[in-house]
Amino acid sequence: xxxGRRDNDQPLLSVRNxxxxxxxxxxxxxxxxxxxxxxxxAGQHVGxxxxxxxxxxxxxxxxxxxLPRRGVRVSxxxxxxxxxxxxxxxxxxxxxxxxxxxxxxxxxMTSLNPVIPIGIQVAEIIQRHFNASKSAALERTxxxxxRVGIPDPRRRLGEYPHQLSGGMRQxxxxxxxxxxxxxxxxxxxxxxxxxxxxxxxxxxxxxKLVADTDAAxxxxxxxxxIVAGLCDTVNVMYAGRVVESATRERLFAQPQHPxxxxxxxxxxxxxxxxxxxxxxxxxxxxxxxxxxxGCAFAPRCGNRTExxxxxxxxxxxxxxxxxRCFNPLSRTAAEARR
Amino acid sequence: xxxxVLKRIALMVPVLLGLSVLLFAxxxxxxxxxxRALLGERANPExxxxxTERYGFDEPLLEQYLRYLGALVTGDFGSSIRTGQSVTxxxxxxxxxxVELALAALLFAVLVGIPVGYLAARHQGRPxxxxxxxxxxxxxxxxxxxxxILLKLVFADWLHWLPTSLRQDARIDATHLxxxxxxxxxxxxxxxxxxxxxxxxxxxxxxxxxxPLAIIARITRASVAEVLNEDYVRTAESKGLTxxxxxxxxxxxxxxxxxxxxxxxxxxxxxSGAVLTETVFAFNGMGExxxxxxxxxxxxVLQGFILFIALIYALINLLVDLAYGLIDPRVRVS
Numbered sequence: 001x002x003x004g005r006r007d008n009d010q011p012l013l014s015v016r017n018x019x020x021x022x023x024x025x026x027x028x029x030x031x032x033x034x035x036x037x038x039x040x041x042a043g044q045h046v047g048x049x050x051x052x053x054x055x056x057x058x059x060x061x062x063x064x065x066x067l068p069r070r071g072v073r074v075s076x077x078x079x080x081x082x083x084x085x086x087x088x089x090x091x092x093x094x095x096x097x098x099x100x101x102x103x104x105x106x107x108x109m110t111s112l113n114p115v116i117p118i119g120i121q122v123a124e125i126i127q128r129h130f131n132a133s134k135s136a137a138l139e140r141t142x143x144x145x146x147r148v149g150i151p152d153p154r155r156r157l158g159e160y161p162h163q164l165s166g167g168m169r170q171x172x173x174x175x176x177x178x179x180x181x182x183x184x185x186x187x188x189x190x191x192x193x194x195x196x197x198x199x200x201x202x203x204x205x206x207x208k209l210v211a212d213t214d215a216a217x218x219x220x221x222x223x224x225x226i227v228a229g230l231c232d233t234v235n236v237m238y239a240g241r242v243v244e245s246a247t248r249e250r251l252f253a254q255p256q257h258p259x260x261x262x263x264x265x266x267x268x269x270x271x272x273x274x275x276x277x278x279x280x281x282x283x284x285x286x287x288x289x290x291x292x293x294g295c296a297f298a299p300r301c302g303n304r305t306e307x308x309x310x311x312x313x314x315x316x317x318x319x320x321x322x323x324r325c326f327n328p329l330s331r332t333a334a335e336a337r338r
Numbered sequence: 339x340x341x342x343v344l345k346r347i348a349l350m351v352p353v354l355l356g357l358s359v360l361l362f363a364x365x366x367x368x369x370x371x372x373x374r375a376l377l378g379e380r381a382n383p384e385x386x387x388x389x390t391e392r393y394g395f396d397e398p399l400l401e402q403y404l405r406y407l408g409a410l411v412t413g414d415f416g417s418s419i420r421t422g423q424s425v426t427x428x429x430x431x432x433x434x435x436x437v438e439l440a441l442a443a444l445l446f447a448v449l450v451g452i453p454v455g456y457l458a459a460r461h462q463g464r465p466x467x468x469x470x471x472x473x474x475x476x477x478x479x480x481x482x483x484x485x486x487i488l489l490k491l492v493f494a495d496w497l498h499w500l501p502t503s504l505r506q507d508a509r510i511d512a513t514h515l516x517x518x519x520x521x522x523x524x525x526x527x528x529x530x531x532x533x534x535x536x537x538x539x540x541x542x543x544x545x546x547x548x549x550p551l552a553i554i555a556r557i558t559r560a561s562v563a564e565v566l567n568e569d570y571v572r573t574a575e576s577k578g579l580t581x582x583x584x585x586x587x588x589x590x591x592x593x594x595x596x597x598x599x600x601x602x603x604x605x606x607x608x609x610s611g612a613v614l615t616e617t618v619f620a621f622n623g624m625g626e627x628x629x630x631x632x633x634x635x636x637x638x639v640l641q642g643f644i645l646f647i648a649l650i651y652a653l654i655n656l657l658v659d660l661a662y663g664l665i666d667p668r669v670r671v672s
Binding site: 064066070093094095096097098099102103105107110111112113114115116124125128129160162173176177 | 463568569570572573574575576577578579580581583587588591592665666667668
């Protein structure tokens with residue numbers, strides 16, 4: 001996960017300087033992701049955290065090769081198992097998707113096809129990648145549905161998405177994503193659309209299946225609670241760039257980037273006095289990615305100095321982590337940087 | 339399911355009853371005296387009085403209506419003022435021609451319209467899309483009679499590839515059981531006759547099918563374009579499914595819902611007769627006959643034919659609803 005550094009064991013996924021620009025005819029180009037780099041090793045759980053519009057989902061879609069081809073420019077490198085996914089053909093990517101890398105999407109209400117029985121929707125991925133017969137694939141689907149905790153799976157095979165609750169649908173999507181035991185699972189806010197109690201259940205299922213299949217996990221979320229319970233390392237994104245990346249323990253114990261600090265501060269705590277005000281990060285992210293002149297977070301940052309608006313910080317090693325900041329929250333990190 | 343169908347059919351009764359009242363009032367509100375229209379401009383007052391009395395045109399409207407309704411209940415739609423032929427009989431004679439023509443037009447429209455609309459949606463904003471969309475605009479905008487005459491001129495009169503008019507070559511001695519000429523040919527194993535009847539359907543079918551084709555292509559394009567943006571299509575792509583499977587199973591099936599509605603509406607329109615096309619190709623269907631009936635104030639024919647058409651409309655709507663259930667489990671009737 002540490003940008004720029006290659007460990008002895010080659011990472012499973014290595015994203016380098018990924019940039020995604022949306023350019024529609026007659027409109028200004030909009031950069032959604034810029035200079036994003038991180039690694040995921042086999043079996044590792046990595047979090048990608050940020051608020052809405054920070055480029056988390058676009059990053060995941062770029063890795064999957066699911067961004068539309070027209071009007072989108074993707075540059076950089078996405079090395080998976082030694083080959084660059086960005087240079088693969090459409091057919092090669094399609095053979096790889098679902099089998100080696102798969103994805104669970106945010107909204108279970110709209111991510112399943114409403115007119116196809118769920119059994120077919122899970123079985124088709126097995127048929128596609130394992131060359132299984134329909135009946136064999138359906139049998140395996142039944143097992144998978146049982147494993148994600150769907151009661152009476154045989155009967156459920158023939159049911160349609162509208163007959164299932166949101167939590168059940170997300171379980172189906174998880175079963176689908178893990179059907180071919182991929183080496184990497186990307187989960188894009190898989191619990192955001194669910195009730196809190198269901199969130200916990202679905203997360204448990206996801207955790208268990210990821211552990212069972214030994215898949216690496218890229219968890220995309222804005223919920224630091226999920227990260228704390230699930231991820232080995234965390235990348236915090238702001239305005240299309242990674243601003244801090246560290247192990248979970250280090251990040252939560254000692255956030256260094258003022259944005260990470262703000263995120264942790266803004267979580268309401270049960271032991272704070274009644275009536276204590278919430279502590280949001282002031283301001284809101286700007287639409288145009290403003291990294292060209294200084295730090296994009298500077299306008300909202302309490303540690304801002306003149307340097308922050310004059311120069312653009314790089315993502316550099318800073319002791320136990322990587323950091324994109326001139327004035328981190330603690331001096332030690334600042335000194336380690338110099 | 340069966341209960342649903344029966345309920346829907348039962349619901350048609352009040353609709354048709356109400357329609358019969360409206361129709362009865364409407365044809366009588368048409369300016370002009372039916373007796374005079376029948377006998378001509380120079381008919382003498384005595385004969386006009388005789389005809390008026392014979393058909394009861396001078397009786398109170400309510401009385402006339404009740405008598406008409408009484409006959410309807412027994413299945414008697416009356417007979418034509420012009421020819422004396424029973425309305426049911428003349429309907430059964432002409433309706434098959436209209437059905438054959440409508441099916442030919444619809445087949446053309448659906449078989450070409452859906453693939454073309456689909457391709458346009460897949461190539462949004464690119465040349466193919468532009469060609470299809472402007473082509474379909476032209477299709478909607480071209481008057482049917484103009485297209486019919488043009489087709490006839492080029493393919494029948496100049497190139498002699500296809501027959502100019504009629505439903506079947508007069509030299510063919512075909513047996514007619516149902517008046518569906520193609521079907522008759524197949525039933526009696528008179529292959530020549532069936533083939534000839536089909537060949538006669540080509541030009542009128544193309545002429546009549548062009549507007550529905552353009553409409554179906556546009557609706558398909560819009561619908562497919564919308565479905566392509568749905569999350570579940572992205573899910574299907576994330577599973578690495580082949581493009582073909584994604585198109586067939588995940589895109590087309592969902593996109594077809596509004597298209598089916600459109601096809602139903604177009605089928606209803608086509609089955610109510612195509613005056614212009616039938617006239618150009620001397621097709622002897624319902625449209626032309628109905629048109630003449632309006633001109634001559636042939637009350638029983640107008641009322642009877644329009645009631646039949648309404649019934650067919652209602653049945654097609656029922657079929658569309660059932661087709662909906664086949665495609666979309668959420669509206670399936672239990």
